[in-house]
Amino acid sequence: MRQAGRERQLAALREQIGGLAPEAAGRPVLSFGVDPIDAHLPGGGLRLGAVHEVLAAGPVDGEGALAALFVAAILARLPGPVLWCLTRRDLFAPGLAAVGLHPDRVLYAETRRETEVLPTMEEGLRHRGLAAVVGEVARLGLTPSRRLQLAAEGSGGLALVIR
Numbered sequence: 001m002r003q004a005g006r007e008r009q010l011a012a013l014r015e016q017i018g019g020l021a022p023e024a025a026g027r028p029v030l031s032f033g034v035d036p037i038d039a040h041l042p043g044g045g046l047r048l049g050a051v052h053e054v055l056a057a058g059p060v061d062g063e064g065a066l067a068a069l070f071v072a073a074i075l076a077r078l079p080g081p082v083l084w085c086l087t088r089r090d091l092f093a094p095g096l097a098a099v100g101l102h103p104d105r106v107l108y109a110e111t112r113r114e115t116e117v118l119p120t121m122e123e124g125l126r127h128r129g130l131a132a133v134v135g136e137v138a139r140l141g142l143t144p145s146r147r148l149q150l151a152a153e154g155s156g157g158l159a160l161v162i163r
Helices: 003-022 023-028 063-075 095-097 114-125 142-155
Strands: 050-054 082-086 106-110 132-136 158-162
Touching: 050 063, 050 142, 063 095, 063 132, 063 158, 082 114, 114 132, 114 142, 114 158, 142 158
Parallel strands: 050 158, 082 106, 082 132, 132 158
Antiparallel strands: none
């Protein structure tokens, strides 16, 4: 009985989330290809032309590296170059290749300060030649996230923020 109630709650939440941006309903999605995951995502995957956050949280060192590899594996399934915005270039190219993202596809935008990462992402999202834009930041405020969302909607690009 509890499972049925939970399923009803999840269905109601999906409907509510889907209604938040009805204009996004026609945009393509990048599915994970794993039915149990895709079934829980509105539209069956990550909506292109949108911002998505990946949270690297936990007590174990290396959580950020796991989040970066997760994002790289997602991006490996999209054609085209990827802009990766960060404050220091600490990505391990063989690790990216191991999850399917060839390092030759990655353009690095190394900023001096974290406050420059989000504007760099926004600028990258405005160019239609990129498959996706990734940024690594400690926090993502409402105004910057809205600016990223508008840029992603305009270009149709995928924006992934690793926090």
